[in-house]
Amino acid sequence: MGNKIIFGRYHNSNSWFHRLDPRTKLVGIFFLMIALFIVNNLWVLLGAFGAILLLILTTKTPILSFLRSLKGIAFILLFTVSFQIIFSRKGEMLWKGEFTLDLLRILIVVILLVLFIFSKRLLPKARMMQFLVIVIGFFLLQYFKVFDLDFGNFLTKNIATYKIKIYDGGLYTSLKIVLRVMSILFISSLLTLTTKPEEITLGIEKLLSPLAKLKVNVSTFAMMISIALRYIPTLIVQANKILRSQASRGVDFGEAKLSEKIKQIISLLVPMFVIAYNQAEDLANAMEARGYVPQNKRSSINVIKFKFIDGLILILIVGLLVTTITLKAIGYAI
């Protein structure tokens, strides 16, 4: 169960992109991200996004796992985009709408809210999103006068009128935001989906190796990262066990007063620290017993090799970045 959480991201396959040197991928993706931030033209961004989609197709990774990476920020993205569309006043006006607010409509929203709160208590998994859809749907329906309520009394007396104007400038900006964010998310997912975590750490270690001249112990640092990665699933399993044993001692994680909540968290944290320290000590002893000396030079089970294709791709990407910067500097609207 725990394994899925952190390592489930890697998609095992044997495409040309999987076989690339992790250093190439790390540096290349970093440069591509910079280029994506420089570019500010809708059509160029669209082209870049298309190119990234084509690249994904050649890596034999399911497109679904890329879309899954959008899940976390979908809400924020939606929020930003709708704000851009509603409040931006650049360019030509495309559409104008008017919403009126009166007591009856406020009442309906309040009733809906109360119903939602009650339904949340009754159905534990009622979703916020479903509710939002209902409220937005209600406003759309009343805008298009599907049910036009006018009793001619104080209930339907107009309190305020909201005007919504949509300009093409806002539309373009929001499209650019979406394209840029999706491109950046997709290429960073491309890194984690096609590279094993240990390859990534090895790549970082090799990239940082010049720092050894400044007396920074890079290999120990890399070892720390890989051990930390390795122990996340183990600790999740342990945390789950502690959670259950405290629950059977009557701890009700979820609903409690603040003071009780603090106690609950302590009842989880203290055992977790004890377990983590014990495990760290066991691991340190086991490593020493097998002859680990931190400062020693050691070889790695994963050998990474900088091949011809890696060089080619890096040259290509650097060329792309330099061209972008130059064109921008000259004054092209890219």
Added chain:
Amino acid sequence: MGINFQDVSFAYYIPRNKKKTRYQLTDVNLKINAENEFIGIVGHTGSGKSTLVQLMNALNRPTLGSIEVLGIRVIRKSKTLLKPIRQNVGLVFQFPEYQLFEQTSLDDIMFGPKNFGFTKEEAKENALEAARIVGLNEELLEKNPFTLSGGEMRKVAISGILASKPKILIFDEPTVGLDPKTKTELMNLLVDLNKMGKTIIIVTHDMEVVSRYCNRVIVLEEGKIALDLPKEELFSKKELLDKYSLDYPVLMKLLQRIKDQYQVDIDVNKFTLEEAYLEIKKVLGKSHG
């Protein structure tokens, strides 16, 4: 009253396509009394033993079917209060010493009862009584639990469960990682608790423990209850033990060997040293007399 499983299946995760659900337990029907039972649950790793006992105190809820615990019905989406269940069905996890977190052992033992709504005085009274039952020294109670030895920590953790006054006590692998002396002490404690009228359920791999202490044995295989029968019946059927590759207790092996080699009429179903000794003595007396 007791625990009553009705066609219970359980899966930790239900995928979108429900037909692909992988059940850890399937079609479990089980009745356990709230008094005087001593049950051993055995089975291979991954056979669903721990999942089964976590269903008994509603840490897991059944995916299909229903469970009645001391008159409270638990189904997949029930909104019933689980605290009474958790209080009356105490579950001691494997390595329970990891659940300790308070400053003193006494505070830790009182943590459970306080959660279940006992007043501070009642909780303290219960804690002291539980500590007395498991044989913890008074002076240990004022110490920080992390300064105690492994066996003592486990005793503190067990009294932490006992202090909530459960009717049924479940132990998940209670003897793992204990030295032989502490192990015997712990098992004797379970026997004492059983004599006080509590139902004891232990999950274990150790057939010595099962043969010696339990009255009823439940054998799990691949998420199903393969056998549920009194101890004497299980150990008298050699083919059953072989079928589920269960280990013979050492005393039984010895008696069986004497029986085979000397062709004497000896009852191999003896589970304590004293009983086996008397049986051998009886047979020897016969052959000499």
